[in-house]
Amino acid sequence: RKEVEQDPGPFNVPEGATVAFNCTYSNSASQSFFWYRQDCRKEPKLLMSVYSSGNEDGRFTAQLNRASQYISLLIRDSKLSDSATYLCVVRVRTNAGKSTFGDGTTLTVKP
Amino acid sequence: DTGVSQDPRHKITKRGQNVTFRCDPISEHNRLYWYRQTLGQGPEFLTYFQNEAQLEKSRLLSDRFSAERPKGSFSTLEIQRTEQGDSAMYLCASSLESSSYEQYFGPGTRLTVT
Numbered sequence: 001r002k003e004v005e006q007d008p009g010p011f012n013v014p015e016g017a018t019v020a021f022n023c024t025y026s027n028s029a030s031q032s033f034f035w036y037r038q039d040c041r042k043e044p045k046l047l048m049s050v051y052s053s054g055n056e057d058g059r060f061t062a063q064l065n066r067a068s069q070y071i072s073l074l075i076r077d078s079k080l081s082d083s084a085t086y087l088c089v090v091r092v093r094t095n096a097g098k099s100t101f102g103d104g105t106t107l108t109v110k111p
Numbered sequence: 112d113t114g115v116s117q118d119p120r121h122k123i124t125k126r127g128q129n130v131t132f133r134c135d136p137i138s139e140h141n142r143l144y145w146y147r148q149t150l151g152q153g154p155e156f157l158t159y160f161q162n163e164a165q166l167e168k169s170r171l172l173s174d175r176f177s178a179e180r181p182k183g184s185f186s187t188l189e190i191q192r193t194e195q196g197d198s199a200m201y202l203c204a205s206s207l208e209s210s211s212y213e214q215y216f217g218p219g220t221r222l223t224v225t
Contacts, residue, residue: 004153008151034213042218043202043216043217043218043219044154044202044216045216046213046214046215049213087153087154097142097144097159097166098156098159098167098169099144099154099156099214101146101153101154101155102153103151103152103153104152104153
């Protein structure tokens with residue numbers, strides 16, 4: 001079993017749709033959580049950190065459930081430019097340098 | 112451009128040859144990371160440095176792989192006796208010291224072993 005698991009998709013949604021991605025992690029010592037975005041043949045870029053209380057950045061909302069070891073990302077009012085692969089990332093405090101990435105969920109937003 | 116840079120961007124080599132990649136991190140970042148990514152998968156951690164000290168190495172980093180950061184600035188990743196399975200994108204990232212700080216990625220070096 002992988003340390004960080006994501007539904008690979010692909011998710012194909014129309015513009016304006018709301019879409020949610022899920023991520024589960026196996027290491028209960030995990031302390032820091034992130035969502036990264038990766039465009040085709042480009043490097044990953046931080047989309048947002050995920051805080052225990054949940055956090056929102058414009059159309060994007062991230063949630064963390066430590067008890068279930070589950071992270072989610074909600075995108076509202078999808079734009080064509082949201083088409084990308086979304087990577088769930090987990091770090092363990094005692095292993096602070098290493099980030100463990102999921103394999104990503106691919107989103108395609110269509111007109 | 113003050114982001115993370117990597118050189119070369121692409122490398123094609125024959126099986127059995129040695130290759131070396133370079134990464135220049137963001138100047139004030141004391142942490143530097145190497146990852147490997149293959150198609151359809153997320154980046155896999157290889158190793159990281161804090162200043163010049165290599166603090167962790169993945170079991171993915173076989174004896175054929177070696178990384179250095181001699182002066183705590185740029186880093187090199189060398190692969191000896193390349194194999195076809197080494198074909199991948201090699202990503203470098205840098206950050207400030209803390210698990211909560213963002214890791215900034217470079218554009219990667221795409222290695223093809225023929």
